[in-house]
Amino acid sequence: MRPDEAAIKRSGGARRFALRCGLLLVMLGVAPVRGAAPEIITMDVGDEPGRVSTEEVRIEDGPFARQLVFFRTAEAPGTLIISTNDRFLYLVLGANRALRYGIGVGREGFQWSGLVKISRKAEWPDWTPPPEMIERQPYLPRFMAGGPGNPMGARAMYLGSTVYRIHGTNQPETIGEAVSSGCFRLANGDVIDLFSRVDVGAKVIIRQAAQL
Amino acid sequence: MSFKVVPPEPLLGKWGLASYRDEKDRARTEKMARVQCKNPYVIAKGPTDGVMMHVADDPDEHELALKKGADGKTYLGFNAPPGDPADRQVVELTPKVLVMKFVDPDTNARYGTFVYVRC
Numbered sequence: 001m002r003p004d005e006a007a008i009k010r011s012g013g014a015r016r017f018a019l020r021c022g023l024l025l026v027m028l029g030v031a032p033v034r035g036a037a038p039e040i041i042t043m044d045v046g047d048e049p050g051r052v053s054t055e056e057v058r059i060e061d062g063p064f065a066r067q068l069v070f071f072r073t074a075e076a077p078g079t080l081i082i083s084t085n086d087r088f089l090y091l092v093l094g095a096n097r098a099l100r101y102g103i104g105v106g107r108e109g110f111q112w113s114g115l116v117k118i119s120r121k122a123e124w125p126d127w128t129p130p131p132e133m134i135e136r137q138p139y140l141p142r143f144m145a146g147g148p149g150n151p152m153g154a155r156a157m158y159l160g161s162t163v164y165r166i167h168g169t170n171q172p173e174t175i176g177e178a179v180s181s182g183c184f185r186l187a188n189g190d191v192i193d194l195f196s197r198v199d200v201g202a203k204v205i206i207r208q209a210a211q212l
Numbered sequence: 213m214s215f216k217v218v219p220p221e222p223l224l225g226k227w228g229l230a231s232y233r234d235e236k237d238r239a240r241t242e243k244m245a246r247v248q249c250k251n252p253y254v255i256a257k258g259p260t261d262g263v264m265m266h267v268a269d270d271p272d273e274h275e276l277a278l279k280k281g282a283d284g285k286t287y288l289g290f291n292a293p294p295g296d297p298a299d300r301q302v303v304e305l306t307p308k309v310l311v312m313k314f315v316d317p318d319t320n321a322r323y324g325t326f327v328y329v330r331c
Contacts, residue, residue, distance in 0.1 A: 149233075
């Protein structure tokens with residue numbers, strides 16, 4: 001086979017693979033964000049395994065503090081709406097009200113939008129560092145059972161059958177920022193509060209900024 | 213300084229590495245450590261009496277010695293008296309499992325107890 005024919009076959013194969021992944025995501029009710037501009041990381045910090053952030057840590061001041069807001073929506077009470085561009089998560093309460101939480105959004109959180117449900121909830125979830133982190137920090141365990149030094153924080157709410165999660169953090173200063181790792185994170189005290197209000201099966205809508 | 217150095221041969225080889233904080237998580241963490249043999253932690257012999265391993269928060273390997281303390285416990289760490297804050301206490305060592313706990317309370321709180329399962 002000539003080199004250009006091989007390249008065409010590879011690119012064709014790659015397109016078919018991407019199409020199948022896209023179709024799978026659509027079937028799951030979520031969609032990759034087509035043509036999304038690469039998100040701007042506003043706080044370029046990696047995970048800090050071993051750093052402790054307790055259950056008491058909440059965002060107390062400013063727009064990213066948990067607060068009751070006016071929120072007009074047709075969605076039912078108990079629905080979660082995540083606006084990644086604004087770094088807010090809304091828990092619909094009904095009667096045009098919502099509880100609004102400040103979130104940090106990791107790279108994975110910018111890569112898809114759509115509708116899922118909370119499939120599982122966990123307290124002090126486990127964490128598996130990615131291989132590239134193990135390369136940089138080879139003293140790390142390859143699996144950390146949940147606890148205060150774990151970057152997943154105090155609670156996790158798993159989204160559908162995806163690998164994505166709403167979770168806590170041991171880096172509360174990243175709330176309100178776009179960071180490199182993780183999905184949707186809240187300060188531990190705030191994620192514990194959200195966790196207590198959200199049921200398995202709750203609807204979650206992820207909204208990305210409109211692409212022009 | 214005089215303390216007894218224990219032969220390091222039982223530590224050599226490839227291990228799956230995981231950590232836990234609560235004893236209730238020990239059994240499942242050991243199972244997860246076995247899974248981590250896909251990216252094993254390799255312990256090789258050092259140039260003298262010890263093994264080449266990492267200490268907390270340092271990406272470089274150092275030669276560490278297995279040391280017998282006056283308290284009857286075994287420690288792994290630098291050439292310093294057993295029980296030094298930079299050491300780890302060997303909680304359990306069998307041909308298949310190694311369990312170590314950081315002596316320094318802050319490091320222990322941050323990283324938990326390390327479980328190594330032989331691959």
